[in-house]
Amino acid sequence: MLDLTEPALAGFTPWPADLADRYRAQNLWTGETFGEVLAARAAAAPDRIAVLDTANSWSYAELHHRARSLAAGLARLGITPGDRVLVQLPNRAEFVEVIFALFELGALPVFCLPAHRAAELVPIAEAAAATAVITCRTHQRFDYAALAATVRENVPSLRHVLLVLDEGQELPEGARDIAEFRDEPVELPGPSAGDVAFLQLSGGSTGIPKLIARTHDDYLYSVRRSAEICELDSDTVYLATLPVAHNFPMSSPGILGALWAGGAVAMTPDPTPATAFPLIERFGVTITGLVPPVARLWTERAEAGDTPDLSSLRILQVGGARCQDELARRIGPALGVTLQQVFGMAEGLVCYTRLDDPIDVVVSTQGRPMSEFDQIAVVDDNGVEVVPGEQGNLITQGPYTIRGYYDNPEADARSFTADGWYRTGDIVSIRPDGNLVVAGRAGDWVNRGGEKVSAEELEAHLLEHPGIRDAVIVGTPDPVLGQRICAFVQPADPEQRPTLTAVRKFVRERGVAAWKMPDAVVVIEEFPETGVGKTSRKELRQLLTEGVHGN
Ligand code: OOB
Numbered sequence: 001m002l003d004l005t006e007p008a009l010a011g012f013t014p015w016p017a018d019l020a021d022r023y024r025a026q027n028l029w030t031g032e033t034f035g036e037v038l039a040a041r042a043a044a045a046p047d048r049i050a051v052l053d054t055a056n057s058w059s060y061a062e063l064h065h066r067a068r069s070l071a072a073g074l075a076r077l078g079i080t081p082g083d084r085v086l087v088q089l090p091n092r093a094e095f096v097e098v099i100f101a102l103f104e105l106g107a108l109p110v111f112c113l114p115a116h117r118a119a120e121l122v123p124i125a126e127a128a129a130a131t132a133v134i135t136c137r138t139h140q141r142f143d144y145a146a147l148a149a150t151v152r153e154n155v156p157s158l159r160h161v162l163l164v165l166d167e168g169q170e171l172p173e174g175a176r177d178i179a180e181f182r183d184e185p186v187e188l189p190g191p192s193a194g195d196v197a198f199l200q201l202s203g204g205s206t207g208i209p210k211l212i213a214r215t216h217d218d219y220l221y222s223v224r225r226s227a228e229i230c231e232l233d234s235d236t237v238y239l240a241t242l243p244v245a246h247n248f249p250m251s252s253p254g255i256l257g258a259l260w261a262g263g264a265v266a267m268t269p270d271p272t273p274a275t276a277f278p279l280i281e282r283f284g285v286t287i288t289g290l291v292p293p294v295a296r297l298w299t300e301r302a303e304a305g306d307t308p309d310l311s312s313l314r315i316l317q318v319g320g321a322r323c324q325d326e327l328a329r330r331i332g333p334a335l336g337v338t339l340q341q342v343f344g345m346a347e348g349l350v351c352y353t354r355l356d357d358p359i360d361v362v363v364s365t366q367g368r369p370m371s372e373f374d375q376i377a378v379v380d381d382n383g384v385e386v387v388p389g390e391q392g393n394l395i396t397q398g399p400y401t402i403r404g405y406y407d408n409p410e411a412d413a414r415s416f417t418a419d420g421w422y423r424t425g426d427i428v429s430i431r432p433d434g435n436l437v438v439a440g441r442a443g444d445w446v447n448r449g450g451e452k453v454s455a456e457e458l459e460a461h462l463l464e465h466p467g468i469r470d471a472v473i474v475g476t477p478d479p480v481l482g483q484r485i486c487a488f489v490q491p492a493d494p495e496q497r498p499t500l501t502a503v504r505k506f507v508r509e510r511g512v513a514a515w516k517m518p519d520a521v522v523v524i525e526e527f528p529e530t531g532v533g534k535t536s537r538k539e540l541r542q543l544l545t546e547g548v549h550g551n
Contacts, residue, residue, distance in 0.1 A: 009082060009108075009196045011407030012213045015399075016420070020194075023399045028373060029217035031193045034103040034256070037220065038064050041262050048234065050259060052283050053267040056093040060262075063096065070101035071188060073181025077160060079132060081106030081191060084199060086125055086133040086151070086158075088112040088144060091244045091267040094164045096255065098134050098178070099198070103216075106191035110199045110211070111245035114139060115531030118150050124209045125155040127407070128199055132160035134178065137169045140270075145172045193217045199406055200247055200346040210415075211406035212346050219251065220260075222350060222400040225370045226253035227261045229352050230287060230315060230340070236263030237312070239280060239288040241271045246532045247346040248289050248320055271533065273301035281308040289317035289342065291533045296327055296470065302334040310335060315355065317342045319366075321534045322438050322456045326463045328363040341366050343438055347422055348401025349374055351436055365435035366428075374398035375421075378430060383417065391439050394428045395421040427454065444537065446475035446483050451515040453485060455537075458507070458516055465506050467491060467498045472527060473518070474540050487518035488540050490527065497523045 014020065023029045038060075041050075046061035058066065079085065085102055087109040089095045102109045110128045112121060125133070133151060135144040148161045149172070161175040171177050191197070193216045202210035230253045232238070238258035242249045244267065250256055255265040266283040268276045271294045279285065290298065295318045301307065316335055318328070319342030331339045343366035344350035353367040361367075369376060378392040379385050386392040395417065397403075403420050404412045415423050427439040440456040447453075455473035462471035470490040475483035491497055500521040507517055528539035 009213065012196050013402070013404030013412070015218075015403055019399075023217075023221075023373075026373075028221045028371075028399045029193065030220065031217070032220060033191055033193050033195075033216040034100065034197060034220065035067075035190055037260060038067065038100055038103075041259065045234070045262055048262060049264045051093045051096050051265050051267075052237075053091070053093045054269070054279070058093060058097075063100065065185065066097045066182070067100035067104050068185035069182045070097060070178065071104035072183040072186045073178075074101060074105055074107065075186070075188060076183060077132075077176075077181060079105065079107050079160070081189070083107040083132070084110050084128040084130040086110045086112050086121065086128070086130050086135075086148075087245065088114060088116065088121070088133065088135040088148070089164060089245075090114050090136065090139045091240050091269055092136075092164070093267060094178075095244055095267070096259075096265060098164075103197060104190060105188055106195065108196060108198050111201060111250070113201075113243045113245055113531035114142075114144075115243070118147060118154070120209070121147065121151045122154045124201065124211070125151050125158055127209050127211055129157045130155065131157055132162060133158060134162045134164070136164045137166065137172075145175055149174060191216065193220075202346055202405070210408055210411050212402055213406040214400075214402070218348075218400040219256075222348070222370070223251050223253060223256045223260050226251065226350065226352075227257040229253075229354065229370055230257065230317075231355060232257055232261035232263055232287070234262040236261055236287060237266055237283055237285045238263065239266045239268060239276065239283070239285040241268055241276055241288045241290055241294065242320070243532050246320075248317075248342065248344060248532075252289065252317075252319070252342055252344050252350050252352075253287075254289065271297075273298055273307070277301070277308045277310060280310050280313055284312040286312055287315040287317070288313070289319060291320040292318055292323045292327060293470070293527070293529070293535060294533055295323065295331055299327065299330050299334045303330070313337050315340055319343060320532060322366070322440070324460050324463050325363050326460070332359075332362075339363075343367060343436060345424060347424075349376070349396045349398065349422070349424070353435070361433065361435055364437065365431065366438045368434045368436060369396075369398070371398060371400070374401070376430070376436075377421070378428060389429055389432065391427055391429045393442060394424045394426045394436070396424060397421045446473065446485050448475075448478075448483055448485060448515060449481040451513075453516045458485070458487070458512075458518070461507050461510050461512055462487060462489060462503065464510070465498065465503070467493065467496050467502075470527065472535050472537065472540060474537050474544075476520075476541065476544050478519075484519035485517070486520045486522060486540075486544060488522050488524050488527065490525065491523055494525070 042064035316337040351367040478484040
């Protein structure tokens with residue numbers, strides 16, 4: 001029966017009742033929970049493979065049993081419906097077991113990235129008032145158990161540290177082994193579809209972390225629609241290449257889309273071609289999603305030839321940051337795949353290029369909203385809609401876009417309009433064919449004495465330079481202009497370092513306005529990254545303040 005009671009979690013901003021009613025009436029929100037979806041798939045095809053990693057291969061029946069069993073154990077430990085539980089795990093099978101156990105119980109995973117450290121996790125745990133953390137002992141030589149212990153020392157609400165242990169790993173004092181909590185399954189009341197299913201983290205946040213509460217109803221709708229657009233079915237093998245807790249590999253269509261379609265989820269512990277390519281061959285991977293820097297690595301590796309057999313791979317998605325047209329053009333031919341651009345955000349809205357779109361759309365745009373019920377508008381800084389086709393600020397609302405952050409009225413005041421539209425912070429234009437072109441983030445503009453330069457736009461020019469492999473533009477403080485333009489460039493050949501004069505000449509010769517010329521060029525071997533593999537502009541700016549100077 002449809003449950004129409006309001007979600008109970010304090011701090012969650014529900015959709016207005018009339019809209020929620022409409023989404024239910026139109027069967028966008030179907031009233032199912034993630035636990036129910038897994039139960040249905042396990043009943044329909046118990047022996048089909050659900051999850052694969054280098055150590056495990058679990059059928060749907062097995063995954064379902066494991067989730068119910070761990071849910072029973074966590075309930076015995078004292079974790080109750082509505083509790084928030086930090087989950088910080090690398091890409092491995094147990095991630096799926098843990099989150100479905102929490103879904104089953106009605107406790108809320110808080111999706112942390114393996115790259116997070118105490119400076120991020122403590123404020124996240126505080127903001128979520130988390131009661132437990134589930135992590136691993138070590139991964140890539142980092143001691144996650146020690147990190148979890150530090151978080152517990154600093155966050156009074158946090159009582160339990162639970163670890164996924166590998167063979168032979170010792171349990172540190174004060175932590176518990178999740179294997180102790182794989183109990184006999186019991187009947188649990190479970191959550192309702194209108195309840196919050198988990199807390200996701202917002203991309204870039206400073207100060208109090210912005211937590212994103214998503215319900216079973218709204219998130220399942222986005223998963224289902226994503227799976228339809230990507231034509232997933234029971235033969236799908238989705239490889240989680242990016243950190244799986246991130247919204248893109250989680251649900252666009254990600255691991256949840258693959259499970260929704262009755263397909264399989266495969267995990268790679270790291271995204272490098274050396275690790276991921278053999279796993280594509282071994283698991284028969286059909287689809288995966290990458291951020292542009294990783295897509296560049298894969299493309300270059302494939303162009304060099306002599307790779308494992310990648311012929312099972314049909315769809316390669318690129319998203320999370322702007323994929324330059326130059327790279328987009330190379331991906332399909334190099335890897336023998338259909339490229340799909342994905343422009344999304346943990347707050348909701350996800351845009352896709354469609355699998356049958358003309359190549360111009362796939363290479364030059366970031367696609368269009370996945371749902372006909374998504375509303376988007378492009379507005380100027382006063383909130384007035386711009387002339388169609390012009391660049392402006394993207395705002396959105398719809399059946400899977402949040403109406404406010406979790407318990408954070410200050411962030412809401414900045415990020416939502418009075419009538420509930422989410423201000424994405426992205427500068428886009430909408431083409432006549434309805435596809436969006438992302439020009440950058442409102443913050444990724446360098447304001448050089450009043451002249452605004454889109455970092456993305458200038459990067460695209462630099463990428464056309466034969467001596468430049470990758471480029472990132474950041475604005476740096478300037479006493480006269482306000483900001484000046486600094487170009488961090490990764491040379492194609494480390495012996496041939498592009499100079500400022502050469503770069504300026506090259507950009508000028510491309511017919512670019514003089515005020516867009518870089519003021520400094522810094523040659524850098526590797527770009528610092530955020531936890532999910534996007535280039536970190538923040539750290540690049542930091543490098544400059546630490547005295548790395550351009551020429
Ligand atoms: C995804 O989600 P978040 O929450 O980590 O970051 C969202 C922001 C967007 O507002 C936009 O600024 C940027 O990341 N972004 C892109 C992009 N995809 C995301 N900018 C340009 N081109 C793209 N294709 O990153 C995310 C969530 C779901 C699916 C895909 C990505």
